[in-house]
Amino acid sequence: MTAPEVVVLPSAEGLAEAVASRLVDALAQAQVSRGRASLGLTAGSIMEQVWTALAATPGASLDWAGVDVVWGDERFVAAGSADRNDAPADRILFDHAPFSAAARYPMPASDGEYGDDLDAAADGYAATLFGLRQPVDKGAEPNVDVMLLGIGPDGHCCSLFPSHPGLAVTGRSVIPVRNSPKPPPLRLSLSFEGLNSSEEIWVVASGSGKASAVAAALGGANKIDYPSAGARGRRRTIWFLDSDAASQLPG
Secondary structure (H helix, E strand, C coil): CCCCEEEEECCHHHHHHHHHHHHHHHHHHHHHHHCCEEEEECCCHHHHHHHHHHHCCCCCCCCHHHEEEEECEEECCCCCCCCCCHHHHHHHHHCCCCHHHCEECCCCCCCCCCCCCHHHHHHHHHHHHHHCCCCCCCCCCCCCCEEEECCCCCCCECCECCCCHHHHCCCCCEEEECCCCCCCCCEEEECHHHHCCCCEEEEEECCHHHHHHHHHHHCCCCCCCCHHHHCCCCCEEEEEEECCCCCCCCC
16 A cells, blocks of 8 residues: 555635545546546534535536445434434435436445345445455456545544454454443444555544544554544545645644
8 A cells, every 4th residue: 555645725615625626537537437436424514514515516427327425424313314424425426316316325324125234234334345246346346446534633534433443354355333421422444455445545634623643543543543644545545634634744
């Protein structure tokens, strides 16, 4: 794996616009080379800014009907709940054309086909991901073209939290998360294996509250202490930061 690249923008607004613009280009290029493109999403305030910028970004070169959308993690609550990570994504993007043409693969809900069986829901989503693999993909997971990640002030990504037992899971692309340090306590998440099967991982961070975690993760911290340090794309990893989030990086 190559070392992460770092891109710093002056403001959160400029950061969101730059990520949205580059995302359209990256997905369009993937469609040309692979026939379809795939996008992985996670939630958070900066991601909502990215989605808002994406909604306003011209994308004539990108056919959203040829995009598969998967999720990096989800809160295990009822479908339609405002607490679900996919709720704001639907409101901002996927309830509207042209984004509604995308093939969406949400993680299971607690009132869905697996009921409240968190383990079965994790296995079921792993099977969904397996079914999305293209012939050129390596491993048991689809090599998602671009996975968008946020980072928490504690350094977590997806629902991979510092020192949580889920960090040590191997042999599974999707894991059940219990006793999450952030509510709600039950979640689904990609494991490191599932996450790092992505072709490119883009970590997007904004604000001084993320600066310490950003500096630690990019400074070689252990992924057990700062899980975002362990997020590495197969081909490329890019950290998109605003100046506040980058403020503790070495000059």
